[in-house]
Amino acid sequence: MERFVQRPDVARVLGHGDTKSSVELLHGVQADLRILPPERYGTALSYFTGSQAHNIRLREMARQRGLSLNEHEFSHLEGEGAPILCATEEAVYAMLDLPWIPPELREDRGEIEAAQAGSLPQLIRLADIRGDFHMHTTASDGLLSLREMVEAARARGLRCIVITDHSRSQRIANGLTIERLLEQQQAVRAIDAEYSDITVLHGSEVDILPDGTLDFPDEVLAQLDLVVASLHLSLDQPREKVTARMLNAVRNPHVDIIGHMRGQLIMRREPADLDMDVVLEAAQTSSVALEINANPARLDFGSCLCTARAEMGIKIAINTDAHSAADFELLPFGIGTARRAWLSAEQVINTGKLTDCWHG
Numbered sequence: 522m523e524r525f526v527q528r529p530d531v532a533r534v535l536g537h538g539d540t541k542s543s544v545e546l547l548h549g550v551q552a553d554l555r556i557l558p559p560e561r562y563g564t565a566l567s568y569f570t571g572s573q574a575h576n577i578r579l580r581e582m583a584r585q586r587g588l589s590l591n592e593h594e595f596s597h598l599e600g601e602g603a604p605i606l607c608a609t610e611e612a613v614y615a616m617l618d619l620p621w622i623p624p625e626l627r628e629d630r631g632e633i634e635a636a637q638a639g640s641l642p643q644l645i646r647l648a649d650i651r652g653d654f655h656m657h658t659t660a661s662d663g664l665l666s667l668r669e670m671v672e673a674a675r676a677r678g679l680r681c682i683v684i685t686d687h688s689r690s691q692r693i694a695n696g697l698t699i700e701r702l703l704e705q706q707q708a709v710r711a712i713d714a715e716y717s718d719i720t721v722l723h724g725s726e727v728d729i730l731p732d733g734t735l736d737f738p739d740e741v742l743a744q745l746d747l748v749v750a751s752l753h754l755s756l757d758q759p760r761e762k763v764t765a766r767m768l769n770a771v772r773n774p775h776v777d778i779i780g781h782m783r784g785q786l787i788m789r790r791e792p793a794d795l796d797m798d799v800v801l802e803a804a805q806t807s808s809v810a811l812e813i814n815a816n817p818a819r820l821d822f823g824s825c826l827c828t829a830r831a832e833m834g835i836k837i838a839i840n841t842d843a844h845s846a847a848d849f850e851l852l853p854f855g856i857g858t859a860r861r862a863w864l865s866a867e868q869v870i871n872t873g874k875l876t877d878c879w880h881g
């Protein structure tokens with residue numbers, strides 16, 4: 522406790538006791554430390570992991586069994602029985618006849634019922650990701666050359682990457698003209714031939730222009746291995762217009778992935794006002810995958826994606842949109858979003874299987 526309250530990143534000590542202390546950190550986040558005996562760890566961990574809605578359900582289930590549940594223990598509502606301690610979360614759930622539920626699902630959005638029915642999803646893990654299909658080099662606004670990017674991806678353990686620099690309308694980002702794009706393709710083919718442990722494919726992050734057309738004509742897109750289509754311009758168009766624009770991209774047979782769906786950058790750029798029901802429906806009947814952009818400033822999906830996973834057949838790609846080597850480290854945030862949306866590896870296109878296919 523002494524060490525905790527004296528950390529150099531502590532701005533203010535809010536409370537300081539033997540088993541419980543609270544501090545406010547320099548960047549404004551509050552952090553608490555609690556000390557408890559190992560045999561009580563499970564109840565405390567599940568209680569503080571939450572969410573509140575999920576915990577309320579657990580307490581109700583405990584009551585149905587004549588027990589009350591709090592952060593310390595299960596106790597009997599009537600009689601003199603000794604309290605029941607749980608050293609692990611598994612033990613807490615077992616008391617309620619449930620299997621352990623992954624923290625990302627604990628929202629009371631059907632996870633209790635799924636656990637009771639034995640139908641909890643096998644959630645995607647970081648290790649399932651084998652490819653990254655959206656990244657930039659110095660050809661547009663990335664910080665690394667093509668070769669440096671390939672080396673960074675290899676160092677990260679990726680087996681397949683797609684180079685997707687910006688298209689020609691992104692002038693501030695030095696978007697590629699058709700001529701530069703086709704030159705880049707030769708360079709990508711040459712570098713791909715050099716490596717046996719990673720596949721390097723050539724694509725583009727093509728702008729969905731304000732009038733709904735794509736920034737390259739279909740005959741150019743057809744020459745690419747993979748096309749990411751993204752909204753960057755005129756995000757503030759009225760709902761109907763921006764939705765129609767997105768639908769054009771979703772329905773274009775050359776488009777493989779819709780990049781960072783709503784185009785937002787949290788606290789910097791407002792999201793496009795897309796009619797997500799309409800877009801998800803169109804995605805379901807097309808072969809396009811929707812991107813979970815791993816950049817935490819994006820978070821285009823929220824509950825929308827949770828709806829999407831319930832509707833069968835919408836493919837998802839989890840990409841870092843890397844502009845530097847460090848950006849590959851954003852992937853865990855994308856995985857976190859996918860897990861919150863109940864996704865398994867099979868629903869995500871850049872997991873083992875498909876990458877292996879491409880490899881072969």
Ligand SMILES: [Zn+2]
Pocket residue numbers: 726751753780781
């Ligand atoms: Zn983009």
Ligand SMILES: [Zn+2]
Pocket residue numbers: 655656657726780842
């Ligand atoms: Zn991008």
